[in-house]
Amino acid sequence: MKPLMLHGHERAITQIRYNREGDLLFTSSKDTTPNVWYSLNGERLGTFNGHGGAVWCIDVDWETTRFISGAGDNTFRIWDVQTGKETGQIKTNSPVRACNFSYSANMAAYATDKAMGYPCELFIIDVRCADDSFGSSEPILRIPMNGSRISSLLWGTLDEVLITGHENGDLKQWDMRTGKELNSVSDHKQLINDMQMSKECTMFITASKDHTAKLFDTDSLMLLKTYKTERPVNSAALSPILDHVVLGGGQDAMDVTTTSARVGKFDSRFFHLVFEEEFGRVKGHFGPINSVAFHPDGKSYSTGGEDGYVRVHTFDSSYFEYNFDY
Numbered sequence: 511m512k513p514l515m516l517h518g519h520e521r522a523i524t525q526i527r528y529n530r531e532g533d534l535l536f537t538s539s540k541d542t543t544p545n546v547w548y549s550l551n552g553e554r555l556g557t558f559n560g561h562g563g564a565v566w567c568i569d570v571d572w573e574t575t576r577f578i579s580g581a582g583d584n585t586f587r588i589w590d591v592q593t594g595k596e597t598g599q600i601k602t603n604s605p606v607r608a609c610n611f612s613y614s615a616n617m618a619a620y621a622t623d624k625a626m627g628y629p630c631e632l633f634i635i636d637v638r639c640a641d642d643s644f645g646s647s648e649p650i651l652r653i654p655m656n657g658s659r660i661s662s663l664l665w666g667t668l669d670e671v672l673i674t675g676h677e678n679g680d681l682k683q684w685d686m687r688t689g690k691e692l693n694s695v696s697d698h699k700q701l702i703n704d705m706q707m708s709k710e711c712t713m714f715i716t717a718s719k720d721h722t723a724k725l726f727d728t729d730s731l732m733l734l735k736t737y738k739t740e741r742p743v744n745s746a747a748l749s750p751i752l753d754h755v756v757l758g759g760g761q762d763a764m765d766v767t768t769t770s771a772r773v774g775k776f777d778s779r780f781f782h783l784v785f786e787e788e789f790g791r792v793k794g795h796f797g798p799i800n801s802v803a804f805h806p807d808g809k810s811y812s813t814g815g816e817d818g819y820v821r822v823h824t825f826d827s828s829y830f831e832y833n834f835d836y
Contacts, residue, residue: 511792511823511824511825511826513794513821513822513823513824514551514552514821514822515552515819515820515821516535516537516545516547516552516554516819516820516821516822517818517819517820518537518545518547518554518557518820519537519539519541519543519545519818519820520539520541520818521539521540521541521564521818522539522540522797522800522815522816522817522818523537523538523539523800523801523814523815523816523818523819523820524538524539524540524564524565524566524567524800524801524814525537525538525566525567525568525800525801525814526538526801526802526803526812526813526814526820527568527569527570527803528549528803528804528805528806528812529570529572529574530572530573530574530806531574531806532549532805532806532807533548533549533550534546534547534548534549534555534570534574534591535547535548535549535803535812535820535822536568536570536577537568537814537820538565538566538567538568538579539564539565539814539818540564540565541564541565542559542561542562542563542564542565542581542583543557543558543559543561543565544557544558544561544565544568544577544579545557545558546558546577546591547820549805549810549812549822552822556594557594558577558579558589558594558596559594560587560596560599561579561581561583561585561587562581562583562585563581563582563583563584563605564581564582565579565580565581565582566580566581566582566605566606566607566608567579567580567606567607567608567609567610567620568580568609569609569610569611569618570591570611571611571615572611572613572615573615574591575590575591575592576588576589576590576591576597576611576615576637576640577589577590577591578609578611578618578620578637579609580605580606580607580608580609580620581605581606582605583605584601584602584603584604584605584606585599585600585601585602585606586599586600586602586606586609586620586633587599587600588618588637588640588644597640597641597644598637598640598641598642598644598645599644599645600633600635600644600645601645602620602622603622603626603628603631604622604623604624604625604626604628604630605622605623605625606620606621606622606623607621607622607623607659607660607661608620608621608660608661608662608663608674609621609663610663610664610665611637611665612665612669613665613668613669613711614669615637616636616637616638616669617634617635617636617637617650617669618634618635618637619632619633619634619635619663619665619672620632620633620635621633621655621659621660621663621674623659624655624659629654629655629656630654630655630658630659630660631652631653631654631655632651632652632653632654632655632660632663632672632674632684633649633651633652633653634649634650634651634652634672634686635647635649635650636650651686651689653684653689655676657676657678657680658676658677658678658680659676659677660674660675660676660677661675661676661677661701661702661703662674662675662702662703662704662705662716663675663705664705664706664707664714666683666728666729667711667728667729669686670685670686670687671683671684671685671686671692672684672686673705673714673728673731675698675702675705675716676701676702677701677702678696678700678701679696679697679698679699679700679701679702679718679720680694680695680696680698681694681695681696681697681698681702681716681726681731682694683731693730693731694731695726695731695733697724697726697733698716698718698720698722698724699718699720700718700719700720701718701719702716702717702718702719703717703718703719703742703743703744703745704716704717704744704745704746704801705717706745706746706747706748706803707728707748708748708750709748709750709806711728712727712728712729713725713726713727713728713734713748714726714728715746715747715748715755716746717743717744717745717746717757717758717759718742718743719742719743720742721738721739721740721741721742721743722736722737722738722739722743723736723737723739723743723746723755723757723781724736724737725737725748725755725783735783735784735786736786737755737757737781737786737788738786739757739759739779741759741760741761742759742760742761742798743757743758743759744758744759744760744798744799744800744801745757745758745759745799745800745801745802746758746802747802747803747804747811748783748804749783749804749808750804750806750807750808751807751808751809752808752830753782753783753784754780754781754782754783755780755781755782755783756778756779756780756781756802756804756811757778757779757781757802758778758779758798758799758800758801758802758813759798759799760776760795760797760798760799760816761798776793776794776795776796776797776798776799776815777791777792777793777794777795778791778792778794778799778802778811778813778823779791780792782834785834785836787834789832789834792823794813794815794821794823795813795815795816795817795819795821796815796817797815797816797817798815798816799813799814799815799816800814800815800816801813801814802814809824809825810822810823810824810825811823811825
């Protein structure tokens with residue numbers, strides 16, 4: 511299982527995303543340019559130039575025609591995937607920390623940081639008319655957050671609800687029609703770094719700084735499973751074909767230099783979805799893993815690390831033959 515090493519970023523990777531077919535891999539980092547790669551051979555297809563700060567979040571719609579990014583330069587931008595040109599941008603009051611296309615990709619949601627005297631806010635926008643007037647048009651919904659800031663977000667079923675993960679570990683569900691909070695659970699104790707849907711969108715997995723990843727039901731936010739580790743989990747992903755979960759993490763970037771790579775344990779860890787048992791580890795990165803993603807066909811997965819590398823691992827046949835004894 512020799513990985514492809516993709517080195518197109520100068521600074522730490524913040525997020526990686528596959529498109530729906532899985533032929534393209536989108537990556538963003540704390541430098542200013544998101545990249546797009548062919549996932550099969552690791553060839554770089556191009557970059558999206560224009561941001562002036564660290565790009566915190568990216569997403570791509572299901573047709574791979576549009577790409578969105580939110581950054582520390584207080585802008586949220588929409589790009590044309592085919593040409594790499596920016597088609598619209600919205601100026602915000604504070605850095606954009608999380609962004610996500612709805613399933614239909616007619617709408618997108620993004621959340622801004624609580625910074626510079628401005629509160630954390632959640633915006634829902636219509637992205638069908640991304641042109642020059644895009645920045646001045648009103649959002650569909652604008653929800654100010656009174657409590658803890660949003661650190662990650664996901665669209666729920668049928669684009670009717672939005673699920674947000676917060677700095678204090680809360681998960682909240684918002685009604686898209688009214689903008690009201692429908693449900694809230696506090697199963698995590700600390701910041702939720704990442705949330706990813708299962709293939710069927712019936713469940714989603716959260717990765718938290720409290721050293722756990724948890725599996726929740728999308729509609730009821732019921733806690734289904736907990737995967738425990740002994741260090742912060744930065745990202746977690748669900749396999750589309752097998753009952754497997756991959757977690758990536760490591761200590762905070764600022765504590766890394768005080769420990770060796772062996773103690774830091776910057777490996778991706780595989781857990782069984784149902785039994786919560788760890789059954790494998792993959793070493794590689796020289797720093798914490800900030801983002802993990804499964805290929806939509808389930809035959810490979812990628813990790814993006816604090817070291818600026820993206821590693822694409824293709825599974826050996828032994829991975830598919832491996833069975834739990836039960």
